[in-house]
Amino acid sequence: MRRTTPWILWWATGVHAVLGLTLLMYPPAASIAILVGLTVFASNLSYLAFAALLILASVSAAWALAHESHMRRGWILVHLFPQYFLVLTGLLSNSYILAVGEFNGRPFEFWTALAGLWPVMLAAILHTAGVLERYFLRWAN
Amino acid sequence: MGELAIPLAALIIAASSLLMAGVSNRQKANESYVQRLEREVSALRAEVAVCKQEVEDCKRECQNCERRYSDLQRDYIALVARRGE
Numbered sequence: 001m002r003r004t005t006p007w008i009l010w011w012a013t014g015v016h017a018v019l020g021l022t023l024l025m026y027p028p029a030a031s032i033a034i035l036v037g038l039t040v041f042a043s044n045l046s047y048l049a050f051a052a053l054l055i056l057a058s059v060s061a062a063w064a065l066a067h068e069s070h071m072r073r074g075w076i077l078v079h080l081f082p083q084y085f086l087v088l089t090g091l092l093s094n095s096y097i098l099a100v101g102e103f104n105g106r107p108f109e110f111w112t113a114l115a116g117l118w119p120v121m122l123a124a125i126l127h128t129a130g131v132l133e134r135y136f137l138r139w140a141n
Numbered sequence: 142m143g144e145l146a147i148p149l150a151a152l153i154i155a156a157s158s159l160l161m162a163g164v165s166n167r168q169k170a171n172e173s174y175v176q177r178l179e180r181e182v183s184a185l186r187a188e189v190a191v192c193k194q195e196v197e198d199c200k201r202e203c204q205n206c207e208r209r210y211s212d213l214q215r216d217y218i219a220l221v222a223r224r225g226e
Binding site: 040041043044073074077080081084085086088089091092093096128131132135136 | 144145147148150151152154155156158159161162163165166167170
């Protein structure tokens, strides 16, 4: 069976790497974590720990994607885990914000918020689908 | 704590789905390994059958040669005996 390139996994790798490096160079940039739904880490972790988490996740996932042909398959999943955890956190965070109808104590208009948060939520859904399709449905070909 | 429930939930979902993927893959890999072994065994059986046939052919050829040799030996002995007379 033909294997496709998991572009959405690479997309997340690129996003997390750039955000992590930006935090290292300019710590106040932590507030832009809202763009990927990771405010919860920005407000509960030090900028260094948050940057380390982002960079670890992206390097680990990129390593797995680049070497998957000669890596043990269980190890591929272990390497993808931090990034998968981050995108799922983004999805759940954004869903929670939409469900409660306010962010940082400020109420907002639902459809405007949905339009703003949806790109990251959609990417997280596609990322999940990509991981499951690639490593759950089509392995052992 | 309420805020940290989200990453905790994400952690649990990510870990359980990847674990499920890993377990399912292991089962599939084992199944395909067994299927490959079964294919190899049947290919080897076919090869063994061909080899057995070849052995039978060789045995038959060998018997023919032995028979021919003993015929020739008998003729030779008869020829030598006739010359001696």
